[in-house]
Amino acid sequence: MNIEALILLILLLPLIGGLSDYLLGHSRRFIATVFVAISFGLTLYLVLILENPYLAKLEWLPDFQIGIHVDKPAATLLALVAFISLLVHLFSHEYMKEDPSKHRYFAKLGFFTFSMMGLLIADNLILLFIFWELVGIASYLLIGFWFEKEEISSSARMAFMVNRVADVALFAGILMIYRSNGSLFISEIDRSILFLPSLFIAIGAFGKSAQLPFSGWLVKAMVGPTPISAFIHAATMVAAGVYLLFRVGPFLDSDVLVVIALIGVLTALYGAISAITQNDIKKVLAYSTVSQLGYMVMGIGVGAGEASLFHLWTHAFFKAGLFLGAGVIMHHLHQQKQFDAQDMRFMGGLRKKLPWTFVVFLVCGFALAGIPFSSGFMSKEGILVAAWAWADGFGTWAYLIPDVALITVLITAFYIGRLIVLVFLGENRSQEISKVIVFGENGFIKIPLALLALGSVWLVYNINPLAHHSLLDPFIGLSAVSSDSFISIAATGISILLSSTGLLLAFFFFKPGSSFSSRYLSSGEPVSIGGKLIINGLYLTSIYRGFGTAIFSASKAITWIEKQIDGFLHFIAVGGVVLSKVIAIFDRLIIDGLVNLSAWLAGLFGNVTRGVHSSQSQWQIIWLLISFVLILIWILFF
Amino acid sequence: MSELYPTYYLYLSAFLFGAGIFIVISKRNVIFVLVGIELILNSANLLLATFSKADLNGQTFAIFSIVLTVCEVAIALAILLNVYKTHRSSNLDELNELSNE
Amino acid sequence: MIQFIQIVFFLLTLIGVGVIVSTKNVIHSVYALALVLVSLAGIYVLLNAELLAIVQILLYAGGVVILLVFGVMMTRRGSGETLISESKNSILALIISLAIFLLLVYLFSNAEVEAVNISSIDQVKEIGVSFLTDHIVAFELIAFVLLVALVGAAYLAKMSSNE
Structure with missing residues (x-):
């Protein structure tokens, strides 16, 4: 079949599957999943047969064209999205089987898959923006899935709104690019973009990928179902920002690239620091996502876009694995129903109850930390080496970026180690009320978890566990970089050292029975200012709320000013009316009066002279004689 | 006859004229007004006669004037009789409409 | 030199006019008119206008006065009632007539009248x-x-x- 039909099917099958699931009720449960599976198969086919980048344009308005551009990286990412979507569908069959709104869930999943795929293949910036917004809407719908709870719907709104604020910048950047380039097609951008448009596009990407200062929404978005967190926030939507930067990266202004790298590495640090203090499993994983996204963004900033794409791929696998595992844990503990099933302080010893999950957690956790023999190690190495090399060429101060990145490696290992120790090792710290196990590890759960763990192991990518190239290279365009230079060896060595240290530290601090862990488990909320800041993620969400309130108050103030102006205008209008009434009176009295006066005088004169023609004849004679006398006088004497 | 002082005749004529005017204006009875008219006409006749000198034109015209006056009085009285029949009054103030009905 | 006869006729005329002006009785005014007319005829004679004097007496004093008397008789309300007429606007009439009189006097004061010759034609x-x-x-x-x-x-x- 030809490529257009292929692409159309890939995109539309998930959407149709989801819609039909919604409309037909969830009786035919597997329609959505089957359609997504078919779509995934088609994406694999596409990846294999795609030789040259495929461009297509369509004129949708007079003189305006939109188009799609499918090259190897785009096709690869399509396959990734389809695969993760398939796994999430499978997992959700088990996870959501008690939920009454399942059909709505699968419809929204299908819609989201469709939007994400569309974003990946869009070439025209306007089309990209359209799909960008669609992804935002789909994520809002999915985060707020249990919208009956006020907190959940407000978190969904916050996610959507923060994204919207960043999208204003994105749209401004798109418009400026159109102005300076004359064309909206990414494939047709032929010179580098100026500073301001680059900055705006970068800000737009920051919003979607939860970089500072837009990080608050991702943590709040954990109120959605856990498979959704896995799908959206681990694998796909947050990667949209990274993908956008990857696409326009070669054309961005170099100063903006430095800014991007800086923001990325700072976000990585911020996410990691916040993660080490959280008590909630999903919050740890959320901050971890923020941190890893920071790595990817930093990678784009230092010019290693392909390395970032590789890290995106591996992060999708291991983070989704971690999230789905956390979902299993939560569902298992929800049966206890006496405490917050997400609080790690009440967990422990789950390796005995959920062995499969434990193994998957270990594998994916090591990948997150960047331990050798995992895929995460390889991709993170790629970024670190590239950052080091970039700083080498820039100057002394630029070493800040790789240094902070390496520190973050340590912290990353620490927090994931802490999580694993608290949750799985030791003895169960919660009181078990019932031993009824409703949610266990059945096939629907195990297979996705296994596949994801598999994707986190090094073997899939390269025989050499220490290399940072992979089978994926030709697919994502990674060019060959020498891996023997001093930089790469030094970076690799230091990062291995740091990650192992982090894990050991975590084990040491939090192992069951240590004094630190018992102190930690019995402590309540943090009391110091630093502690409060860190555990609340620098209070970013409160800052967002403050913005909203400030704008609302400003609009109220302006409304009040408007009212005053209205009052003033009203006063002027009343004054005008009064003035017109005065003029009317003047007109009536004086002008009309004058006219009336002249008429009255004429009447008077007429009445007087009418007397000449009196009805009494003697008067006529009198008048005659008077005039005779007067004429005579006049003749005689003048 | 001795010389007469002719100017007095003129003054008499003027006096007659003034008196006639006075009567015409101020009297209310029709007969009175006719009397006044007679006085005026007579003053004119007197004037004519005074200035007649050698030729007799003055007199001639005065005779004409008298004849016409007689005609006029006759007609006036005939009209007065008719008016009196309808209005039953010979007061000029009340004779200001053509018909009393 | 003013002759006596002139004065007599003048006086008669003046008296007659005075009666006419001042009386309220219509018939009295007609009688006074007759007196004036006759005295005017005498003045005509003095002005050497004999025919005029005769015609005046014949027509005026004879005809017009009779006509006026008949008019008075026919316009009375009842028999035996004297016709009284009052005057109005006397002041205004006095002013006007006085004005006219004075004007005429002023006019005539510049006139030249020749003396009357008693001719014998x-x-x-x-x-x-x-x-x-x-x-x-x-x-x-x-x-x-x-x-x-x-x-x-x-x-x-x-x-x-x-x-």
């Missing part, structure tokens, strides 16, 4: 001749007018008496 014959030669047209017209007036007056009077 036969005035009646002369005037008669002039009627039929110089003033023939006026004469005929006068006759015509007289006829018309006669017929008209007779007709009008007849109308008024036909009830």
